[in-house]
Structures are given as C-alpha cells and as structure tokens.
Amino acid sequence: MEKKWSQSDLAERLDVSRQTVNSLERGKYDPSLPLAFKLARVFQLTIEEIFSEEKGSNR
Amino acid sequence: MSERIRKANRRYKVEMIVSMLLYMGVLVAAKLAVRDVEGDIMRVILALAPVAPLALAGIAFFRFYLSMDERDQRVSADAAALSLFIGILTALTLGLLRAFEVFSLEDEMMWFGPYLIIVWGVMRFLLGGREC
Numbered sequence: 508m509e510k511k512w513s514q515s516d517l518a519e520r521l522d523v524s525r526q527t528v529n530s531l532e533r534g535k536y537d538p539s540l541p542l543a544f545k546l547a548r549v550f551q552l553t554i555e556e557i558f559s560e561e562k563g564s565n566r
Numbered sequence: 567m568s569e570r571i572r573k574a575n576r577r578y579k580v581e582m583i584v585s586m587l588l589y590m591g592v593l594v595a596a597k598l599a600v601r602d603v604e605g606d607i608m609r610v611i612l613a614l615a616p617v618a619p620l621a622l623a624g625i626a627f628f629r630f631y632l633s634m635d636e637r638d639q640r641v642s643a644d645a646a647a648l649s650l651f652i653g654i655l656t657a658l659t660l661g662l663l664r665a666f667e668v669f670s671l672e673d674e675m676m677w678f679g680p681y682l683i684i685v686w687g688v689m690r691f692l693l694g695g696r697e698c
Contacts, residue, residue: 515567522568523635530694536637 510550520549574633581626588619620679645689652689653682 514532518525521542530536531546538546547554567575596612603609631642657678664670 519568522570524567524571524638526694527635527637530637535694536640539636542636 517549521545571633571635574630578626578630578633581629582623585619585623585626588622589616592616592619641690641693644693645686648689648693649682649686652685653678656681 512520514525514528518528521528522545523542527536531538543554543558546557550557593616596615600609600612603612631639634642660671664672
C-alpha cells in the first residue's frame with residue numbers, strides 16, 4: 508500500500524525518531540514486536556506483509 | 567521525530583544546561599568558601615557540594631533515556647557497555663603505569679567521569695545515535 512509519507516511523518520505516527528524509521532527502512536534495525544504491530548496498524552497491513560521471513564531482510 | 571520525543575529532547579537540554587550551570591556555580595562557590603572554613607565536616611560538605619548538581623544531571627539523563635524510542639535506547643545501552651569496557655581498560659592501564667612508576671594521574675581522577683561521558687558520546691555517535 509503506497510503512502511506519501513516522509514520519514515518524519517512516519518516517525519510521528521510511530522512515536523519514534525526519524526533515524527529509527529531510516530534504520531527500519533534500510534533493514535539495519537529489527538523492531539520489537541510492539542513496534543512491528545504499530546507499523547502494521549499504521550500501514551493497515553499484517554506483520555507478515557511488512558516483514559519478509561528471510562532473516563535480517565525487512566522492507 | 568515525534569512531538570513527545572521532541573519535547574523530551576528540549577526538556578533534557580534545558581535540565582542539562584541548568585545542572586551544568588549549577589555545577590559550575592557550586593564548584594566556584596565551594597572553592598572560594600573552603601579558604602575561610604575550618605573544621606573537617608564543613609570541608610567535606612564543601613568538597614561534596616558539586617556532586618549534588620551532577621546527580622540532578624544524572625536524573626535528567628535517565629529520564630531522557632526512558633523517553634527515547636527502543637532503537638535509541640539500544641544504541642545508548644550498547645554505547646554504555648562499550649564505555650564500561652573502555653573505562654575498565656583505561657583504569658587498568660593507568661593503574662599499571664602507576665604501579666610500575668611510569669607516571670601517576672591520581673590527582674586528576676575528578677576528570678575520569680567526564681572522560682567516560684565523552685567516550686560514551688563518541689561510542690553513541692559511532693553506533694548510530696547521532697540525533698540525540
């Protein structure tokens with residue numbers, strides 16, 4: 508699902524820093540389960556749709 | 567950055583500046599006052615007085631730490647673990663140099679705390695916590 512949000516917009520919605528969003532996008536940081544659920548809620552997707560099963564590679 | 571984190575950052579900066587100003591003020595006042603003071607108890611009180619504003623700074627930092635998001639907390643904790651390791655190595659190195667009578671920095675131990683804070687800041691920067 509395409510959203511026209513900047514990293515700052517998403518950071519605001521997730522209540523995290525912009526740098527955390529950047530790290531999540533680049534797959535440099537694996538979020539906790541609560542943050543993963545929050546991400547799924549924000550994008551109206553399931554966790555499985557956001558994070559691939561392959562270890563260390565989320566999108 | 568969310569509004570909550572922005573507010574926490576602002577509050578932390580204000581509290582740190584106030585604590586540091588208090589620290590400098592108390593330190594200067596204690597150094598001036600100790601010249602005219604006699605008695606061990608008063609000297610101990612004056613010597614330890616600057617610790618109080620530093621304790622305030624510590625409380626401010628811990629509150630700031632709790633307000634960070636999970637990734638920033640992780641970076642800060644990793645940086646603290648590395649700083650502890652570097653601090654132990656530094657203390658061991660200085661202890662050995664003193665034991666072998668190369669040189670002694672015993673009189674400069676009051677700078678060990680600021681040294682550790684700087685090491686922690688550098689580690690935090692290197693581990694990716696540049697924003698905070």
